[in-house]
Structures are given as structure tokens and as C-alpha cells.
Amino acid sequence: MKNNKLTKHIYILLSVLLSVSFCISCSDDNDKKETNVNLIPNPKFDAKIYFASKLNDAPIATNASEYMPLGNFFKQANRDKLWLGIIDRADVTYSVADMFNGSVGTASQADLFSTFAFNRFNGNTHEGSMLLFPGYIKNQQSIKITDDCYIRAIDLALKGYNSEIERDVNFDVVFRTVRFSTNDQIKVFSESVFKEMKAGRLNMLMIGTVKKDLVEALKTGVASVDDDFKVAIAEGTESSDYNLFLLAYEYIWALKGTTKQTLGNIDMYELSLMW
Amino acid sequence: MKKIMHIIVGALISSMLFSTTMFAQELKVMSYNVKAFEGQTNDPDLMFRLQPFADAIKRYNPDIICIQELETHTSRQGARELLTELGSLLGMYPLFGFSYVKDVGWYGNGILSKYPIMNTFSNLLPYNSSRSYDQRSYVAADILVPATGNAGGKIVRIVNTHLDHRYNSPWYGQREEHANRIVEDALDSAIPTILMGDMNEDPTGTNSKAIVAFSAACDRICDNSGTFSSSKLDYIFGFPKNIWTVIDYTVDRTNNLSDHYPIIGTVKLGN
Numbered sequence: 001m002k003n004n005k006l007t008k009h010i011y012i013l014l015s016v017l018l019s020v021s022f023c024i025s026c027s028d029d030n031d032k033k034e035t036n037v038n039l040i041p042n043p044k045f046d047a048k049i050y051f052a053s054k055l056n057d058a059p060i061a062t063n064a065s066e067y068m069p070l071g072n073f074f075k076q077a078n079r080d081k082l083w084l085g086i087i088d089r090a091d092v093t094y095s096v097a098d099m100f101n102g103s104v105g106t107a108s109q110a111d112l113f114s115t116f117a118f119n120r121f122n123g124n125t126h127e128g129s130m131l132l133f134p135g136y137i138k139n140q141q142s143i144k145i146t147d148d149c150y151i152r153a154i155d156l157a158l159k160g161y162n163s164e165i166e167r168d169v170n171f172d173v174v175f176r177t178v179r180f181s182t183n184d185q186i187k188v189f190s191e192s193v194f195k196e197m198k199a200g201r202l203n204m205l206m207i208g209t210v211k212k213d214l215v216e217a218l219k220t221g222v223a224s225v226d227d228d229f230k231v232a233i234a235e236g237t238e239s240s241d242y243n244l245f246l247l248a249y250e251y252i253w254a255l256k257g258t259t260k261q262t263l264g265n266i267d268m269y270e271l272s273l274m275w
Numbered sequence: 276m277k278k279i280m281h282i283i284v285g286a287l288i289s290s291m292l293f294s295t296t297m298f299a300q301e302l303k304v305m306s307y308n309v310k311a312f313e314g315q316t317n318d319p320d321l322m323f324r325l326q327p328f329a330d331a332i333k334r335y336n337p338d339i340i341c342i343q344e345l346e347t348h349t350s351r352q353g354a355r356e357l358l359t360e361l362g363s364l365l366g367m368y369p370l371f372g373f374s375y376v377k378d379v380g381w382y383g384n385g386i387l388s389k390y391p392i393m394n395t396f397s398n399l400l401p402y403n404s405s406r407s408y409d410q411r412s413y414v415a416a417d418i419l420v421p422a423t424g425n426a427g428g429k430i431v432r433i434v435n436t437h438l439d440h441r442y443n444s445p446w447y448g449q450r451e452e453h454a455n456r457i458v459e460d461a462l463d464s465a466i467p468t469i470l471m472g473d474m475n476e477d478p479t480g481t482n483s484k485a486i487v488a489f490s491a492a493c494d495r496i497c498d499n500s501g502t503f504s505s506s507k508l509d510y511i512f513g514f515p516k517n518i519w520t521v522i523d524y525t526v527d528r529t530n531n532l533s534d535h536y537p538i539i540g541t542v543k544l545g546n
Contacts, residue, residue: 092366092368094389098366101367104366107356107359108356108363111348113359114368115370116368118391118419121421121426136383138396142393142419147426150393
């Protein structure tokens with residue numbers, strides 16, 4: 001009996017995940033009626049995301065030598081089947097004569113592809129995060145919240161593991177990242193962008209940073225639109241100037257745990273996801 | 276009344292889109308078929324060395340570069356990600372556009388940008404086994420360029436492609452088909468666009484159907500001087516028509532790192 005229930009859960013989960021790209025928007029009432037309350041993230045599934053950050057309002061590094069430990073880390077992680085790494089505030093300094101783009105240097109050192117999740121122009125600086133991954137991507141989108149805040153959405157192949165059957169589990173996801181630093185950004189996100197984004201709810205996977213004193217505003221804003229979506233703060237980041245968060249449909253994705261190591265003067269968070 | 280309002284709003288948006296006060300900055304673009312960074316000597320010790328390419332590119336300091344014949348991650352290259360490596364040497368954001376699997380890596384086109392790449396898409400072009408030598412593709416990137424009077428910047432689209440290289444029938448028919456597909460899929464009249472690439476067609480030939488197709492939709496931002504020895508194969512186009520002003524254009528014939536010369540144009544929106 002227990003195995004039949006388990007098999008049923010696996011079947012539903014796989015069917016749902018395989019069909020996420022064809023989800024269409026439903027009314028809130030229909031969403032709630034269709035929710036399978038027995039569908040919850042299972043700790044036997046695990047996928048790692050590496051997030052490098054100082055969790056403050058400054059660039060993560062300002063010269064090549066500060067980026068070097070990240071390059072060494074991601075080079076090894078690439079050998080260990082990394083599917084996604086993020087370097088927070090990998091700001092780029094632009095000048096006509098010369099450009100400093102340290103995180104592209106990190107990607108090059110690790111033989112990874114990359115894309116810059118832009119947030120805003122700040123004088124001659126591009127503020128944003130660098131996403132690193134092992135294969136090329138076909139499509140990506142920047143969804144504007146305000147002139148100084150964008151969500152980056154990219155199609156990626158998630159690499160996970162099922163510890164129960166000791167097997168790799170890989171499937172396509174739409175990964176999103178954002179940085180919230182003002183209440184106005186959260187207001188615009190909650191009141192318009194999120195309403196549209198959550199329509200693809202089963203594939204709604206967003207990891208980003210939010211200013212510590214805006215965490216409750218983000219949680220409230222998301223819940224006011226649809227309380228089946230949860231904002232979870234990664235352990236160990238709650239007291240920093242910026243918190244690391246997961247925003248996802250609570251019946252599909254959850255954070256299993258967070259560990260931290262220090263590389264030079266940069267913290268590397270290993271986020272374990274379950275689904 | 277509603278229709279009149281739509282017309283007024285549309286006109287306002289169009290004028291804002293193409294207003295020179297919103298994009299006073301010049302944009303320097305380069306198109307470069309790099310022959311997989313093999314170099315010209317077939318000396319294995321000199322192949323896939325990117326610093327000479329970076330040094331040659333830096334002489335012109337382009338804002339955006341379209342690269343063709345881009346091979347990456349193959350075993351003969353030591354599984355290196357070469358576009359990212361070149362981007363790192365130049366401080367530019369890289370984007371790879373896939374055409375086909377090659378060895379343990381990939382082959383395709385690339386874009387490097389000094390400005391943030393915001394949206395991207397790439398598509399394979401129709402492949403006919405009886406007419407196609409290689410699988411061809413195009414890659415497109417919407418790039419956010421800082422603009423005077425617009426704190427959020429302005430989107431300029433860059434489209435990069437490399438068309439089939441053979442000249443006799445039916446190959447030029449496929450180039451025309453591919454050019455029409457790119458015009459239909461990648462060019463959006465609401466987005467100022469620069470289309471670049473190795474089109475493998477002489478503009479004066481009777482079978483230059485891809486160039487005819489591109490020229491019907493776009494303005495030329497290049498002359499007819501040779502880019503592959505004396506043959507003219509590499510192009511820069513501006514889309515839509517009549518919105519781009521050409522400041523200058525040149526072919527760098529001092530650069531013999533590849534079998535193509537890089538071409539460089541400086542443009543700005545409006546008069």
C-alpha cells in the first residue's frame with residue numbers, strides 16, 4: 001500500500017514537472033481546487049546551488065585577485081557536476097578604455113558559460129549578479145520591475161540526485177533571480193509581475209537577495225497574491241544586511257538546508273533544494 | 276476616439292523610441308569570422324591562442340562584437356570555453372549561439388558586449404540534407420545601452436549569423452531562405468537592430484539573394500570592399516530602415532589572424 005502511494009506521488013510529480021512549460025493561467029479559485037495537498041517536497045531529492053555573496057550593499061570584489069578563490073572553487077564545482085552558481089553583486093566597471101569584468105574571468109577560469117543578471121546602471125558601473133552554468137543556454141529574459149530592478153529568467157538543466165534509489169535526476173527548469181533593495185520594487189513585483197509569473201507556478205523557482213528590513217514586506221506581498229507560494233530565508237543569512245531567499249510554490253520546492261564556507265573574504269553558500 | 280488615442284500613443288512611443296535625445300551615444304560594432312581561432316599557420320603551438328585576437332580587437336575598442344565560426348569546448352581546444360575566455364580578456368559579456376555539436380563541444384556564433392545582455396534567443400535555420408553543408412543558426416541579444424535622458428537605458432538588438440558558403444545552385448537558394456527566416460523571426464520593427472555576420476555572398480553577384488533579402492528590410496552599414504581577401508562576404512545592416520546614421524566604417528586588413536578581416540562600423544540612432 002505504502003509503495004503504491006509512493007509510486008503515485010512520483011508519477012504525479014514527474015508528470016507535472018515534465019509538463020510545466022505548457023501550464024496555462026488559471027483563476028485563483030481553480031488553482032486551490034487543483035492543489036494536491038499530499039504533494040510536498042521530498043528530502044530524498046537534492047540539488048545544489050552555489051551562491052557567493054557578502055550579503056551587503058557593496059560589490060563582491062573589485063580586482064582580479066579577490067575573484068581568484070571563486071574561480072578555483074567553481075573550477076572544482078564544474079568537475080563535480082555543478083548546474084548553477086551565482087556570484088552576487090558581480091558589478092562591472094565600464095570605461096571606454098578598459099573594462100573590469102571579474103566574474104567573466106571567474107567563468108573563464110572554471111570553463112563555464114555565464115550570463116549577467118543586470119539590476120541597474122550606477123554611474124559607470126553595471127550592478128548585478130553573474131550566473132554560471134556548464135552548458136550554453138538558448139533563451140533568457142529580463143523582466144523589468146523598475147529601472148533599478150530586473151528579474152532574470154533562464155532555461156537551465158537542473159542536476160539533482162535521488163538518494164533513495166541512488167540515481168541522478170535531471171530536468172529542465174526556468175530559474176529566476178532578483179535583488180530587492182527597496183519597498184517600491186517589492187510593491188511593483190507583488191502587485192503586477194508576480195501575478196503573471198505565478199501562472200507557471202509549478203516551475204516557479206526564484207532565488208535571490210532581499211534587504212533584511214524588507215523581508216516581511218516581500219512575504220506579505222507574495223502571500224497577498226497567492227499564499228501557496230512561500231518566501232523562505234536561507235539559514236544563517238537572517239541577520240545579514242541582505243537575506244538569501246527562495247520564492248517558490250510550496251508544494252514543489254523547498255530549501256533543505258544551507259551550509260557556508262569562506263573563500264578569501266567572500267562567503268559561499270551551498271543551498272540544498274528539494275522537490 | 277479610442278483609435279485616435281491609440282494612434283497618438285503609438286506615434287509618441289515611436290518618436291521616443293527613435294529620438295536622438297534618448298540615444299545620443301555612438302555604438303561601435305564589429306563582425307569577425309575567427310576561423311575557430313585556429314590562426315593561419317596550422318602550427319599547433321599557435322592555434323587557439325586568444326591574446327593576439329584580443330589585442331587586435333582592442334585596437335578598435337568595439338562596444339559589441341559578433342563572432343562567426345566559433346568552436347568551443349572541443350578536445351582539440353582543451354575543452355576550454357573560448358568565447359568566455361575572449362570575453363574575459365576584453366572585459367565583455369559573452370553569449371554563445373548554438374549551431375551543432377562538434378566533438379565533445381559545440382560550434383556556432385557568438386556575441387560579446389560591453390553593455391548588459393538582457394534578453395536572448397537563438398534558432399537553428401532550416402536544414403536540408405541534400406542542400407546543406409552545415410547546420411546554420413542565428414543568435415540574437417537585446418542589449419541595454421546607457422542613453423542620455425533615459426536613466427534606465429535603451430534596448431538595441433544585435434543579430435548574428437553565418438550563412439552557407441557555397442555558390443552554385445541550389446546553395447544560394449538556401450541562403451535566401453535563411454535570410455528571409457532571419458528577417459521574419461529576429462527583426463522587430465519596435466526594436467532598433469544591428470544585423471551582422473558572414474553572409475557568404477558577393478553583393479554584385481546575380482545569385483546574391485540573401486543580400487537582396489536583407490537589403491530590402493535593412494540599410495547597409497558597410498561598403499563593398501573585400502573582407503575575405505578581395506571578396507566581400509561580411510556585412511553590417513541596420514534595421515529598421517532610415518533610423519541609423521553611419522559615422523564610419525572600415526575593414527581591418529592589417530589583421531591576418533583569420534582568413535576573414537574583421538569589419539567595424541560606428542553608428543548612432545537618428546540623424
